Amino acid sequence: MDTSTTSSLYERARRVIPGGVCSATRLNRALGFPFFASRGEGSRVWDVEGREFVDMCCSHGAALLGHGHPAVGEAVRKAISLGTLCSFETEYHEALARKVCEVIPCAERVRFCSSGSEATLHLIRACRAYTGRDKIIRFEGNFHGYHELIYIGGAPPPPALARNRAHPYVESAGIPDQFAKLIIPIPYNDPEALRGAIADHGDEVALVILEPVVFNCACIKPQPGYLELLRELTQDAGIVLFYDEILSSFKKSIGGVQQDMGVTPDVCTIGKALGGGLPLSAFCGKAEIMDMYRPAGPVQHSGTFNAHLTAVLAGLAFLEEAQKPGFYSHLRELEAQLHAGINRIIEDHDLNMIVPHHGARFDILLGRREPALRYEDTFCHSKETLLKIIKACWQRGVYFHDYGGIPAHHGYSVQHTREDIEKVLSVLEDVLAPLKGQL
Numbered sequence: 046m047d048t049s050t051t052s053s054l055y056e057r058a059r060r061v062i063p064g065g066v067c068s069a070t071r072l073n074r075a076l077g078f079p080f081f082a083s084r085g086e087g088s089r090v091w092d093v094e095g096r097e098f099v100d101m102c103c104s105h106g107a108a109l110l111g112h113g114h115p116a117v118g119e120a121v122r123k124a125i126s127l128g129t130l131c132s133f134e135t136e137y138h139e140a141l142a143r144k145v146c147e148v149i150p151c152a153e154r155v156r157f158c159s160s161g162s163e164a165t166l167h168l169i170r171a172c173r174a175y176t177g178r179d180k181i182i183r184f185e186g187n188f189h190g191y192h193e194l195i196y197i198g199g200a201p202p203p204p205a206l207a208r209n210r211a212h213p214y215v216e217s218a219g220i221p222d223q224f225a226k227l228i229i230p231i232p233y234n235d236p237e238a239l240r241g242a243i244a245d246h247g248d249e250v251a252l253v254i255l256e257p258v259v260f261n262c263a264c265i266k267p268q269p270g271y272l273e274l275l276r277e278l279t280q281d282a283g284i285v286l287f288y289d290e291i292l293s294s295f296k297k298s299i300g301g302v303q304q305d306m307g308v309t310p311d312v313c314t315i316g317k318a319l320g321g322g323l324p325l326s327a328f329c330g331k332a333e334i335m336d337m338y339r340p341a342g343p344v345q346h347s348g349t350f351n352a353h354l355t356a357v358l359a360g361l362a363f364l365e366e367a368q369k370p371g372f373y374s375h376l377r378e379l380e381a382q383l384h385a386g387i388n389r390i391i392e393d394h395d396l397n398m399i400v401p402h403h404g405a406r407f408d409i410l411l412g413r414r415e416p417a418l419r420y421e422d423t424f425c426h427s428k429e430t431l432l433k434i435i436k437a438c439w440q441r442g443v444y445f446h447d448y449g450g451i452p453a454h455h456g457y458s459v460q461h462t463r464e465d466i467e468k469v470l471s472v473l474e475d476v477l478a479p480l481k482g483q484l
């Protein structure tokens with residue numbers, strides 16, 4: 046395939062942008078370059094060579110409305126007509142906050158910011174102030190953003206796993222090791238490890254943070270009773286239960302995994318899809334914790350661009366769309382069609398893989414047919430093979446993003462159609478069938 050325009054753009058970008066990308070994971074390692082897009086519309090994206098792709102990344106889950114949704118366009122035009130106001134409160138901020146408090150089970154108060162990393166950073170701070178404690182229990186395989194407070198102990202390379210529990214693995218150069226002293230990583234879905242961590246450190250622990258469905262690692266789901274146990278143990282120990290729903294919010298239902306699974310945390314983050322493709326995230330929870338923020342309380346959270354009017358109006362538009370009767374029923378139909386099709390391909394071609402899903406997102410895990418329950422269950426997965434699969438799909442007009450080949454998340458939008466899913470299935474069958482015996 047001709048990639049000459051992409052290659053020369055990539056080369057020029059590398060002269061002025063480190064690595065040629067504004068976000069490290071934008072390099073698609075399967076392709077060897079970032080997807081330089083020229084435009085997007087509905088379920089489709091076009092590259093700078095003019096080729097059209099069914100988009101199965103959907104902006105890492107932010108484009109649940111698809112690309113160029115008319116309701117988002119209208120919100121942006123309204124923001125422009127109001128002077129693209131920045132750093133003011135408006136009636137729309139109150140309206141969006143009220144809506145979030147209506148639909149997210151744990152939300153009694155909410156604050157808005159732009160990214161998921163910001164949201165986890167600020168909410169951790171309030172949890173610490175509220176409890177007067179500093180430590181964080183977190184789960185291996187879960188991901189909560191790239192900052193010093195939490196980019197530690199989540200994804201140690203397999204040889205470092207045994208050490209991770211004693212010396213949490215720092216996931217980026219430049220993060221001082223001192224931060225690792227505040228992190229207690231434990232395996233997910235392991236009641237004894239949870240009980241042990243709380244028994245050993247409970248009176249120093251401010252929060253337990255988790256992705257309740259671990260989209261960043263093989264879509265691991267909580268075992269029956271596990272969330273209930275977490276709820277009970279944290280409550281008894283005076284620890285804040287913190288769901289990071291930056292990715293899982295809105296994917297299966299409007300209230301997130303806390304609604305889907307019926308266990309309500311004390312606080313949570315929500316994001317990605319919330320802004321309809323514009324930068325908007327939020328953190329919310331019990332009033333007594335959220336009212337720790339200045340000027341109501343002593344915890345600082347402030348920012349020039351917090352809750353930019355453009356994103357707030359897009360957020361209102363997103364929630365209005367998501368509350369329309371056909372929204373989740375359409376996503377559910379696509380989910381049923383896609384996974385019936387994939388399971389049929391796996392069966393017919395006797396493939397050693399599984400595609401676990403929750404709502405409009407799914408992960409591809411190679412090397413086993415049973416769902417993973419914890420991080421180390423994914424070590425059977427071959428990153429190289431997944432990269433080959435992603436490249437072969439790209440060559441056939443279906444875009445899957447790569448996160449270094451790990452079994453991370455993919456997904457579709459409400460503008461995807463049955464025909465899009467048919468195309469994805471036929472490409473997947475073409476690519477996967479020859480891999481029998483190799484996964």
Ligand SMILES: Cc1ncc(COP(=O)(O)O)c(C=O)c1O
Binds near residue numbers: 291
């Ligand atoms: C669960 C979770 N938390 C936090 C983040 C960080 O969000 P952002 O990339 O918007 O900073 C992500 C991003 O993928 C995420 O999946």
